[in-house]
Amino acid sequence: MTDEPARILVVDDDPASLDLVTTWLQSQGYSVSQAAEGNQAVTLGTEEKFDLVILDVHMPTYDGIEILRFLRKRYARRPVKVIALTGDSTESVRARMLSYGVDSYMTKPVELKALLDEVQRLLDQASAG
Numbered sequence: 001m002t003d004e005p006a007r008i009l010v011v012d013d014d015p016a017s018l019d020l021v022t023t024w025l026q027s028q029g030y031s032v033s034q035a036a037e038g039n040q041a042v043t044l045g046t047e048e049k050f051d052l053v054i055l056d057v058h059m060p061t062y063d064g065i066e067i068l069r070f071l072r073k074r075y076a077r078r079p080v081k082v083i084a085l086t087g088d089s090t091e092s093v094r095a096r097m098l099s100y101g102v103d104s105y106m107t108k109p110v111e112l113k114a115l116l117d118e119v120q121r122l123l124d125q126a127s128a129g
Contacts, residue, residue, distance in 0.1 A: 005031045006123050007049065011041040011067060012056040012085070017108065021054060021085070024112050025119070038062025045074055052122055054115075055102075057086035057093055068100050081122040085110060 008030050012018040018034055025032045033048065035041035038061040045053075045067070053071060057064035064084060071080055084097045087108040094105050104118050 005029050006051040007031045007033070008119070009033050009035060009041070009044055009048075009050045009053045011035040011038075011053065011059070011064075013037055013059040014056070017056070017085075020112075021110075021115070024116070028116055030119075038067055041067050042070055045071055050080055051126060052081045052083070052119060054083045054085050054119075057084055057088055057097065065096060065100055068097065068102060072101050081126050083115075083118060083122065085115070 008025055010018060010021050010025070010032055012021070013036055015036065018036060022032045022034050033044055033050070035044050038059050041055075042062060055064045055067060062070075064086070068082055068084075071082060081103045082101070083104040083106060084102045085106050085108060086093065089107045097105055103122055106115060106118065
């Protein structure tokens with residue numbers, strides 16, 4: 001096992017949510033990059049390697065589903081873990097995200113300890129598998 005902290009990409013067009021999640025994860029020892037919109041998420045997803053992505057669903061340019069589809073192609077050989085974190089709690093959105101291969105689905109406002117637990121669970125799962 002490596003001493004390098006897990007690399008996490010947080011994608012959210014809401015600056016307050018983006019900063020809150022980023023600051024919380026950094027305080028827990030993770031290496032965190034931010035993307036405030038879809039184009040930036042796609043660029044970072046292409047240029048850098050991440051262990052986990054926390055992805056808002058509703059954003060301008062590219063929405064979470066389009067970004068998820070891109071990430072699934074980009075990381076086809078070693079799939080990246082993805083948590084959908086959204087204010088949209090409708091079952092149709094949840095079903096669509098799950099059908100495109102999201103690993104976890106959480107709604108805002110999120111309890112930060114629950115988010116941390118889910119991040120750790122998925123990273124443990126990735127390193128075990």
